[in-house]
Amino acid sequence: MIPTRAADVVVVGAGAAGLHAAVQAADGGASVLLLDADVRPGGQYHRQLPVEFGAVRPERAHHEQPAAADLIARLARHRRVTQRQQVTVWAAEPRVGGGALLHLADVSSGRAVNAGVIAAPRVVLATGAYDRTLPFPGSELPGVYTPGAARALLQGARIVPGRRVLVAGTGPFLLPVAAGLIEAGARLAGVLEANHTRGWVRRPRAMALAPEKVAEAARYTATLTRHRTRVRAGRAVVAVEGDGRVQTATVAKLKPDWTIVPGSEKTIETDAVVVGYGFVPQLELALALGCDTEPGPDGSPVVAVDDAQLTSRPGVYAAGELTGVGGAVLAAAEGALAGLATALDLGTLGERGHAARASAWQGARARYRRFADALAAVYPVPDxxxxxxxxxxxxxxxxxxxxxxxxxxxxxxxxxxxxxxxxxxxxxxxxxxxxxxxxxxxxxxxxxxxxxxxxLPDPLALSVRPVDTPIPLGELADDPDRPE
The missing domain is CATH 1.10.10 (Arc Repressor Mutant, subunit A)
Incomplete structure (x- = not known):
């Protein structure tokens, strides 16, 4: 049963940002309620295999999984942390005095069941992002997946989306998806990067900011090379065809503005296409609470925060991809700083202790924000x-x-x-x-x-939603907190 009285800090989302926010707030003396819609914590990047798989060494599913597993286990043992999985926030509204009123739904049964309202004096929004998709002829056919969906199938269920898979789009996330598919037994019809990645050659300082990420990309590239697959730059899937599902894909060379080079189209046989163009911050709850936004590294709106990850609303903090897409390491740093800030605000962590704990995270945040700026420049999405x-x-x-x-x-x-x-x-x-x-x-x-x-007059029109998650009208009428 979800508690009706919230903890000192409520963290929404148990990905990299949310996990680090929860552990730092709790270590700083705050009581923490961690809410997450998935079956197990970890988010997209640290997605865990289902318990039912009985994996002997599940940490081997991802090169950073051992560290994530340790963090998740630490939270599970923490006496000041209460975790609730398969619980989503379907609506949020500002709370008088700061923080938020969060309307919860239990989704463990496969449908949203109203689970009441909690008052969160301090809330850390760590809601992450979702795949940026672009339409093209045939993109609605079964067999077209986003990279996030393909990775969720792979990491969460060890399922590959097809026997012969074509991976395309733009951004560094294509590499781990392609390498993971190969390691799981799929045959790749190709890996296509729409941009010309020589942009990194002009940014050696940016690469030096994140040597571990460069090494990670090299590992994925080595996996592709061992299986005689290389990334072909300046190419994209511009159409797919099939009778009831994907059977062929049309690929083409692109000019720098992403218009098609005339005469470059070629047809490839494939039964699955994994295509994505980066990520879009999940802003709905932040906008519902009235948080200000600003242009992110790629020009898309992101939640504006100060050095403590505090938004324009008192008691509402934001961390991770909704403040600007930059990857798991940046999300972890921002989450940690948000968690520490909540403990400082509560008074359970003093100024000196806060400064000592925050210093390393602040350095990581600054470094990876510069790296995120470089990512946006190397992997643009022109019109x-x-x-x-x-x-x-x-x-x-x-x-x-x-x-x-x-x-x-x-x-x-x-x-x-x-x-x-x-x-x-x-x-x-x-x-x-x-x-x-x-x-x-x-x-x-x-x-x-x-x-x-x-x-546009209303650029955020599709992100401002009074109801963030679909919930049956009958559940809204049946308020569990209503007096008998």
Missing amino acids: GWQSWLADDTVVCRCERVRYGALRDAVESGATALGTVCAATGCGQGRCQGRSCGTAVAGLTATLSGVDGPAE
Whole structure:
């Protein structure tokens, strides 16, 4: 049963940021409630195998898993930490005096069950990010996966998405996904990086900021090389075809602006395509609480925080990808600093103790924020992908809205993102715009003739949600905290 009275600190999300926030806050003397929607803690990067697998050495599933396993075990033993898995926050509202009121749902049964409201005097939002997807002809076919989904299947269930898999998109996350698929027994039809990664050659100082990440990339590349697979830069999947599911993919060389080099298209046989273009911060709860945003390294909105990871709302801290996508090490540093800040605010950790514990984490944060800036510069997502679309290309998979309908809506005068979505149905399905929102905003901006989604009248329209997680109306009516 979820406690109705919250702890000193409530941490939402048990990925790298949330785990470190919880342990540092608890070590600093605060009582901590850690909430996470997954079956086991760890998030995407430290995803654990199901207990039912009976793995003898589960820490070998990932090169950083031993350290994560130690951290997770430490939290489980900590007397000041209460963990609740398979619990999600379906709505949040500012709390008088600071912090938040969090509306909880238990999802352990496979459906959201209202689990009441808790008052969190201090809350650390560590909600992470989700895959950035771009539509292309056939992208709605079964057999098209995001890298995050493919990795979740692989790490969480040891399932590969197909027998012959094509990995494509942009960003360093493609490497561990491709290497993991090979090690799990899949045959790769290819690994395509849309950008030309020679951008790193011009940034040796950025590479020096994160030597462990360079070494990690080298390990993944070595795995690909051993299996006679190399990353082909400046190429992308621009269409897929198949009868009921993916059977072939059209790949093409790209110009720097991501328009297709004429005559470069080639067809590849494959039964699964794993394609993604980086990540988008999960802002919904932060926006519901009124937290200010600012442009991130790639121009996308992120939650604005100060040196203590405190947002513009009193008692509300944010850490990890929702403050700017930068990877697990940066997320861990930000989470640790947020946790320490909550203990300092509570008064259980003094100024001297805080300074001593925070120093190393502050250095790591500064280093990896600079590295994240370099990542954004090396792996941009220019607007040329929009030229891949045809009128019948599905841009919103949930509601099966096609590009032609979106264009017609804009040409009819719907130039605000919210108006376009109301007119077409984009973002009104199960995913609530998480899958299509970034692409729809980009398309709306281009068709409206403005310089990017940030120039739209309502650029965050698809992220402002009074209900963050779908929950049955009957559960809202049946309030467990209502007096009899």
